[in-house]
Amino acid sequence: MKNQAEMPRRLGIIAGGGPLPARVAAAARAAGRGVFIIGLEGFADPSVLAPWPHEVRRLGAASRIIAALREHGCQDIVMIGPVRRPSLLDLRPDAEGAKLLARIGRAAFAGDDGLLAAVIRVLTEEGFRVVGAHEIMREAVAPAGVLTKAVPDAQAMTDINRGVQVARLLGSADVGQGCVVQQGLVLAVEAIEGTDAMLARAGALRRDGIGGVLVKLAKPGQDKRADLPTIGPETVRNAAAAGLRGLAFEAKATILAEREACLTAANAAGMFLLGLDPET
């Protein structure tokens, strides 16, 4: 705003799996920005990258990734889409990658936040500005309150409160973001298997009677530039298949991908979507 001559800089997108990298690219282009995507080999979906200027690189090829982002004039970087944490062996870092790895430190491999925070720090030291996907896709940030026709009842709120307690503990230990609670009982807890796998398990473990809830929270103190919890129509459909009555997530710290499709899926299944206000 101060410097009206300043054009929005080209956005670099480091892309993991799923459809979100293309959504971030579309949101940036809609705002008049150029984009360039680095698709991470083995994670990024080629069909998602295809319509956009992109290169596919190994996660360990750090020097090539950084050089490509510079060649394409990207100063702002978004990291988006799930990346299964590599083992040190899988990583096979290139020369620059090995140096970066030394800066990141092996300790960063202990938890998701540790690694992502370290990657952000290193990219910042390299002169990039790391921005959150939620800053680009503002309309995808989950608002507070009930978004659906269905509203959580007293049993659902009890289950949600139990889920929030458990999810906060898991987050504080940097283990995961989600859990499923039914009738006060924690059916499943998410580590690295991902929400969809946890939902499938919870469906198999559910008991008779009133259905449960999925609670998904950002980790306490989580950097919003790294791996915000994401909920999409597929999450809603999988939750419905698992017999759940609704989803609760943290408002302002959750990406609600394809919001309209999420709401349609939830309303069709009679489920609630509840954005928990972190202030209350």
Next chain:
Amino acid sequence: MKNQAEMPRRLGIIAGGGPLPARVAAAARAAGRGVFIIGLEGFADPSVLAPWPHEVRRLGAASRIIAALREHGCQDIVMIGPVRRPSLLDLRPDAEGAKLLARIGRAAFAGDDGLLAAVIRVLTEEGFRVVGAHEIMREAVAPAGVLTKAVPDAQAMTDINRGVQVARLLGSADVGQGCVVQQGLVLAVEAIEGTDAMLARAGALRRDGIGGVLVKLAKPGQDKRADLPTIGPETVRNAAAAGLRGLAFEAKATILAEREACLTAANAAGMFLLGLDPET
């Protein structure tokens, strides 16, 4: 010791799944006690109960269970073997069961400890003495220290320490007892699916390189009369199949069922078994 005329009283065993009810019965008989088993319908394995005096009853048939234990002269009661927590609907309590349920309270359905502690309280109020399986099968209580030829190295100890941190948090929230950690990363966390299901998942999620560890801990402050963590040869074999290098558990608060078979399986797989001293 004070009253030498006091005979060991007949032991009542309320049996969930798996082979342990028969082991408790055998240990009691070896000590000169009579036994009577209530097999919980849908959980207890008929072939495990067959050699012993027993009745099979629904969990909800509380009045029949209590009457049968009294008829058979049982004053001491052991509860042993996994029971999938019922929903209130599944329970279909009989008249006495409904009264007991009211005394236990719906709140007890929120966590395993809550329910088991309440059941122990109610049985005690009914005049029974609830004893721990570890008091009957003393030789099955896991000792402290490394029990195997293989010994945990520095990476394994790092993984174990991380697993202890996570398992304590889970236990404090009354969620579960175990987790799998590999190279500092929490691969899987146990809720109600059971250790074997968690191990199968962890095997599918493991990364290349140095294998992980299973950590299984009693919940902080857990009543040892209720649902102590149990490790058997099948646990060891499943952990080996999941690529783990060893198991760590709390000494004096873990049932090591079929200890010799556990040690043989672990040594055959080159795995360690480590009893963590809760005092240190």
